[in-house]
Amino acid sequence: MTTRMPVEDRRAQLVEAALAVAASEGIGAATVRRVAEEAGVALGVVHYCFADKDELFAALATRIVDELARAGSEGLAFDGATDLAGALHAAVAALWDTIEVTRGAQLLTYEITTHALRDPDLHAVARRQYEVSHAAAASLLALAADASGAAWVRPLDDVAGEALAFVDGVTLRWLVDGDSAAARARLDGFAAYLATQAKAGRRRARQRAAS
Amino acid sequence: MTTRMPVEDRRAQLVEAALAVAASEGIGAATVRRVAEEAGVALGVVHYCFADKDELFAALATRIVDELARAGSEGLAFDGATDLAGALHAAVAALWDTIEVTRGAQLLTYEITTHALRDPDLHAVARRQYEVSHAAAASLLALAADASGAAWVRPLDDVAGEALAFVDGVTLRWLVDGDSAAARARLDGFAAYLATQAKAGRRRARQRAAS
DNA sequence: GTCTATAGTTGGATAGAC
DNA sequence: GTCTATCCAACTATAGAC
Structure with a gap:
């Protein structure tokens, strides 16, 4: 038909x-x-x-990760930020705005992860989810530091790993209790902590990038 | 038979x-x-x-939360710790030892949460999971401060909420990538951060508790 | 009061029609 | 090459035996 x-x-x-x-x-x-x-x-x-349900499922997982990667590479504008703390504050606020209006998709992301972790054939799906998320977190943090003329005093991947874990935990908690204000407050607190993990430097010039 | x-x-x-x-x-x-x-x-x-599968499932969820609560109220000994940072370090190390040897149970906890979040009748199960975990985190943090004579400079629930979110996120990440060393490093870094959220005070005497 | 045998429903997969 | 009609397996639930 x-x-x-x-x-x-x-x-x-x-x-x-x-x-x-x-x-x-x-x-x-x-x-x-x-x-x-x-x-x-x-x-x-x-x-x-x-071929079978698993193949459909794998395609769905890929579709979700692709969107995740796309969303991660957007909204990376820090024009107005004067310092790293301000830039990070703006970043988590924007991030949270996105998360909050996509509740079902967020929950689905965790469902996909746990599902994939139970199936050896799909374990790679979960890994890729986190590789993409981690890379997005790292590039966001690098850009935030760059825009505010600061430099991370610890390896970027370490900082990104902590940030990703925290956002993950906050999101999961919010899915359960629905307390948006608490989630925002937690993220703000963490952003302030992150800012202490970098040292301020001369504000990078707009036109040229340092080597 | x-x-x-x-x-x-x-x-x-x-x-x-x-x-x-x-x-x-x-x-x-x-x-x-x-x-x-x-x-x-x-x-x-x-x-x-x-009566039906859901009732069995609800009983299972209760069983898990009960164990969670029991585990949370154990291992709360900080005898040797001299300062808050040391006490927190010991606490997260002990916590992680437990998590690491119960991979299936940890993963199951997330599965229960997501499952419960999709079913209106079971949403309370997820809430209770986090209420119990939050309470355990709060009492652990209170005890750690107490044992080391420090005092949190922010509301205990705020600190507990951040700690729970972080541990949650680190655990989930570890379930995916299996990188125990990275997980421990993240937790250690977070413990150090937490220690900055309290002010040192006189070491509390062993025999008497302040009002 | 406890357990067994059976019915009914849902979902994944395939042979074959167009 | 694309879709339809049908089959088979797995699961939940219940009626009734002991």
């Missing part, structure tokens, strides 16, 4: 449908049947496009 | 079986059938002891 469509387009459509279902109703609700229904296609179409 | 047993004993046995299955194979593997098999009883026995 549905219109015929190239398999690649169909795949993309099905992954979007899977994302919609999983984000709003949980990973457990994203059955092959339910995804087919959401996409408005017959059950077997999904199995035509994906 | 199994020996007859009072329903309450049977319930406890089944919850233990459910815990064993869920911790080692994931929450998804903890089906009624699988639990019955693990316990060595017929399928219907589970439904005799629990």
Whole structure:
């Protein structure tokens, strides 16, 4: 009853449908049947496009990580920030604004992680999730320091690892208690701490980058 | 074929079986059938002891939180610590030793949380999980300050909230990358930060507690 | 009061139609 | 090459035996 469509387009459509279902109703609700229904296609179409459920699931995970990477490389403007503390404060505020309006997607991210950790074939999915997140955190922190003319006194990866862990924990807690004010306060406190992990330097000139 | 047993004993046995299955194979593997098999009883026995799967699951969640609370109130000895930084260092080291040898249980805790967050009837389970953890963190921090004669300069709940979030995030990351050394380093760094959130005071006398 | 045998529902996969 | 109709397995739940 549905219109015929190239398999690649169909795949993309099905992954979007899977994302919609999983984000709003949980990973457990994203059955092959339910995804087919959401996409408005017959059950077997999904199995035509994906070898099995795991393959559909892996495609969904990739789709989510890609969006994560994209979101991470956006909103990296620190024009107004005068010092590192201010830049970090602005960064966590912007980050939180995004998190807060994507509750289902955030929860899904944790569901994907735990699910992947139980399945040896999918463990790499979880690893990649965190590699991407870690890289995004590191580049954000590097940029914040750069924009405010500060320099981290510890290895960037160490600082990024701590920041990622903290944001992760704060997000999870917020998913449970829904206390946005507390989450923001925690992030602000952590941003202030992070600022102590760098030393101020001369404000970097706009036009030229130091070697 | 199994020996007859009072329903309450049977319930406890089944919850233990459910815990064993869920911790080692994931929450998804903890089906009624699988639990019955693990316990060595017929399928219907589970439904005799629990109204439905959700009730078994709720009992499992309670079982886990109870253990969490018990573990939290143990290992709170800071005899040797001379200052707050040392006490916190010892505390996170001990905490991590426990976490590291209970990987399946840690992962299960996150699975329970996300699962509960998707089910309105089970949302309270997730809340209670975090209330218990938060209380444990707060009492640990209070005791650490007490033992080293320091006093937190910020509300205890704020500090506990940050600590819990951080430990949560570090644990999750470790579940993914298995890097124990990095996890320990992160926790140590955070312990050092926490120590800056208190002011030193006179070492409290052993025999009497201040009002 | 405790357990067994059976029914009913849901979901993943495939053979074959168009 | 794309989709439909059907099958099979796994799971939850209950009726009834002991």
